[in-house]
Amino acid sequence: RAKSEGRGTYRFFEAKMGAQVRERRLLEHDMRHAIARGEMYLVYQPQTDVATGAVTGFEVLLRWRHPERGSVSPAVFIPIAEESGIILQIGEWVLREACREAASWPNPLSVAVNVSAVQILTPHFVQLVHEVLFQTGLKSERLEVEITETALIRDPSRAQSNLRQLKALGVRIAMDDFGTGYSSLSNLRTYPFDKIKIDSSFIRAVDANDQTAAIVRSVLGLGRGLGLPVLAEGVESEEELRFLASEQCQAAQGYLMGRPGAIGLFSQHTHGRKDERDTSEMAA
């Protein structure tokens, strides 16, 4: 009896796995046409100076409105795009759109673009960035590239060489999701980072938990020691922001300062006038 039950469980998992694989293939297939069909679009989330509250720039976040499924989370489709290689096409589109948009903003405002490991490691990535900056007229100092440490472990020497060339163009490089995944302090010394973004999971628990506060303080100390500004991700409450201010954290980003939204929503920052439309993403 146990044996047949075991086999049933196995069949169940097998069927479930099959369904997951099919699901991924379907998404992958649909994604190949998503840009051409206008289903992908960008939203922008403000990044602010903690001491003054001023908006210093925006992070670009990709969205996919699927014709039947509705909006698909980047946490779902980005990994599929990475595995299938479609991320190269999508990533190039994101970079171009973001730089074209940012070129119309007043000069000090910067744009932060997420770049996948697959993209960073392509031989022509630096050339592509150079070309896009030239074509859009965006000054390289106003572009920031956000990468996670996962991007570095696959091919450290290629990553190092591409990042150095990128930096030589004047583009800034931020380490995204610091403190999660494959974090290693030596990465801060090996690669030419200009900024550390502390992952939102540390910010979320900060006032409730002494250990978390100690971790955030030590990342801030690390940033000071290395001369790298630190940005706190996922700031949702006044208490979190007060804590960050009291610890001299330089920059912040999160729902408290602004949800990701259509850029028109932030036009008081980007074009010096107020726009009443509110199309930002509401809490689910």
Ligand code: C2E
């Ligand atoms: P990320 O780069 O770490 O982006 C921050 C994520 O946190 C975004 O999720 C953002 O919407 C969310 N967020 C911002 N503030 C808050 C807050 O106060 N509370 C909470 N709970 N969440 C907040 P999103 O847009 O779903 O993106 C998820 C991830 O997908 C990103 O993480 C990034 O790794 C990836 N991604 C998004 N757009 C792109 C893209 O154009 N290219 C690549 N390669 N990856 C992208």
Ligand code: MG
């Ligand atoms: Mg990011």
Ligand code: MG
């Ligand atoms: Mg992040």
Ligand code: MG
């Ligand atoms: Mg992330």
